[in-house]
Amino acid sequence: MSAATLTRQEAMEPQKPLAAMTRPLLVVLPFLVLLLAASLLPDWAVQVPKGWTIPFVDWANMVFDHLRDDAIFGLFSFRDLTRGAAELITWPLAFVEGLLVSGFPDIGIAAMPWVMTAGLSGVLGWYLRDWRLGALAAGCVAYMAIFGKWELSMITLSVVLVAAPIAGLIGFGIGILAVKKQWFEALVVPLLNVLQSLPHFSYLIPIAIFIGVGHKAGAIATVIFAIPPMARLTILGLKGVAEEVREAGKMAGCTRFQTLWMVEIPSARQPLLVGVNQVIMQCLAMVVIASFVGARGLGHDLLFRLQALKIGQALESGVAIVLMAITLDQLSRAAAHKEPSHLAPDASLLQRFPFLAASLAVIAASLLLAAITPYAQAWPSELALSTAPFWDALVDWITVTLYDPLQYLRNAMLLYVLIPIRDLFQSIPWTAMVALVAAAGWSLGGFRLAAIVSGFVLFIAFAGYWERSLITAYMVTVAVLLCIMIGLPIGIWASRSERRTGIAKLLCDTFQTFPSFIYLIPVIMLFKVGDVAAISAIIIYAMIPIVRYTIFGLRNVPQEIVEAGITSGCTQRQLLWNIRMPLAFPEIMLGINQTIMFALFMVIIAAFIGTKDIGQEIFRALTFNDAGKGLVLGLCVAFMGLTADQLITAWATRRKQKLGLAG
Amino acid sequence: MSEAKIACRNLWKLYGSDPAGFLRRNHNNPSIETIRAEGYVPAVRNVSFDVMPGEILVVMGLSGSGKSTLLRCLARLIEPTSGEVMFEGRDILAATEHELIDLRRHKMGMVFQHFALLPHRTVLDNVAFPLQVRGTDRQKRERRAREVIELVGLKGREGYYPRELSGGQQQRVGIARSLAVGPDVWFLDEPFSALDPLIRREMQDEFLRLQKVLNKTIVFITHDFDEAIRVADRIAIMKDGVVEQLGTAEELVTCPATPYVAEFTRNVSHDRLLSVRAVMAPASSRKPDAAAVQAQALIASVARQVLTSERPVDVIDDAGALVGTLTRDGLIDALYGKEQCA
């Protein structure tokens, strides 16, 4: 309370123009001095001395080794326990896989005919929204069958169908506990923050150690990866239940348990279902990447073909993944937004249970069809269509016609932009970086924030991977700057009319559902491997949030203020630069924050196409099963993201308060 | 005199880091300046009153004056910082969680400003909800729910979901839900504030009609003085957590205890609020005039007769006995000035 009063008084002070400039100046001054004086500084202040490295990696490995080898529960080690627990997932996995594709040969039952899967997906889509979603869902499933991706896609789908409910339930439980027990929340929320900023690969290494490699391990990795978003959205959803509704429950005489199950959880249905949507999409993203530890399915296929540089076939798998992503996203979104409505009192059984009725009809019809023609049971492989030749032709065409300009572009980028910036970054003394971050933290959030963010940077510095981190930072910085240069104008353009906004939002929504790995395909196609390819992949992927937030910020400027501007005689341009932009700026900064997060995720995945940064080290740690190193490197990446996140969020919150916008 | 249904004594609710300790350090009576200076938020300060059976007590005040907090302390949805709340002579602050749940399941009903309906339940299930949580079987609770739904005029909408109803209809559901268990005490927190003015009046009439049938003990919160006058038996005016004055509408208008209350009541037209009884002069017993007026009539309705009459007009009660007289001067004083407080 007193802190709030203080800041308010501070905000009231008339600011002299000079005083307004001193703050940012004070923040960058130490940094600039240290940077410019780098050649005068002693060596230890420029490069982190080798001897100063704190053996985080060894400590982490000690813990891992202990967990792996020592019998901590008397008879068996932690690893035995995790391996045992992992066995449990094989049951539902085998069941769903049997249902969808492999059948149950032991008891002589065949898998569902593909027409049944397509039909049921269609019914689901129709029931959740309308016949168009139904057609989309059925069409996508049919595509998998007809284009020869049936087995792979159904294996991937079964991992998602098994992993998502498990992850959802665990996350849901964690969320409930956090809302009900304060100490647990204090414990789990910071942990969730870190977990959500850890790159995908960091999850894979411990999995490889404690579970092993293979399809099962991939499924487990998928489960674990998808827990944090569900937990977070559960907390958000339950806290978002209006106090009045909770009180209405209490006044009705609910016990605590009844309040939770009958009032709070049902009232938070929509945010919870949005959480389920997130879980499903995270599962899909992870199951593609989990192919690195041996998960089967479309991801494995894609990885294999990319490694063999068979771009056409890789694209074919990529398209299948994209279609699956769109279908799953649309279906789960529709479920979240479906609202109950009343029935006529004399409704027939058919009207009461339309979903059940239609499903039964589809099942009966497809069984009948499968009995008549084997084509309905399994699409014969000799009739499978393939788009690979088409894609290959496209790739050939690009190589032939665009080779020179692309090569030129790539070299020019490298020579005139990337290499100079990289050199600049590598010349930054670590002390300057710490000074910059600490000063920014101090100016935005006082001592506490300064301590947190400089703690992050110091961890990175002393973990022993400072140079690699600088390369990561350079790639992310370049990519984010380019994202802003391209994304901001797109966002401004799209915010101009309702129609454009609609189109842009649809595109953003769609692109965001694609597993990040997909974005490597086109850049490999254009630029092969290396920094330019990596940065291009990051740009495509990380552009989404900046566009989205720019549109949102600009369109949510209070209409009255805009009208005040119009009646003061502002031109369109003046409206944009004097009214809309300043008011939308905090929101846009939050978009940039997200863009940084996305960029960090992507830069690690881009290690696959030969970068030389932290991602490459993580990649290597994965190959050598070095869990300690993988974890520490993952934390380095997470802390980079969190540093930016903490600073930008603090700034945006303050700025919004000053502007009197809701925080 | 019968016993008060609800009574609160020296009720305090402060928000801040250590409100109880702060209150104790200041001998249970800190001034508002001290409270603010130490960074506490005064929500309810030293409030005491009784609510009699069958009475409608309206708590009136601007937003942030502590009305909702006061009401929630009475229902113990919020723990007061200090003070007593008696419900039918029992100390509700000493009740265990189990007793409290029991009390709410049988004796209390509450209506909320933003309706607070459960979005996933139909009207019928929303209204039956309090019965469901106390374990009434489905058939019984649905029968009772249908009864109450009919009472609030929503028959035919049982199968609808809240979002399919208008604001006024949603609040009718809220009212029906609060009545489902047949409570003795009815808490209403700005029940009509979220509605359009026209609907609001309609709902006020509806509320008065229901109360005529049900005769509950009511604490009714509002920030609208006109609404307070329409529904109240007595009105408590709150400011910064304190009850500035508690009395009938007439008392508040004719004898405001503080400048704040006076400010509030200044724009109320007295002739539509004051009864003849409030402004008449006492008379010795004799046979009343043939042209006598009723004591409980509003003065607006007799103004013409009084102002055109040369002589004082006799005032009679329900039974026809003379209770006083009303002169031209008396009426003018009542309308245009001259304090009449004792």
Ligand SMILES: Nc1ncnc2c1ncn2[C@@H]1O[C@H](COP(=O)(O)OP(=O)(O)O)[C@@H](O)[C@H]1O
């Ligand atoms: N949980 C809370 N924490 C801090 N202050 C609160 C809390 N709830 C209410 N208040 C403060 O208590 C005062 C009274 O609030 P309330 O009872 O809701 O007022 P009303 O219903 O008259 O509008 C307000 O100043 C409000 O800001």
Ligand SMILES: [Mg+2]
């Ligand atoms: Mg209130």
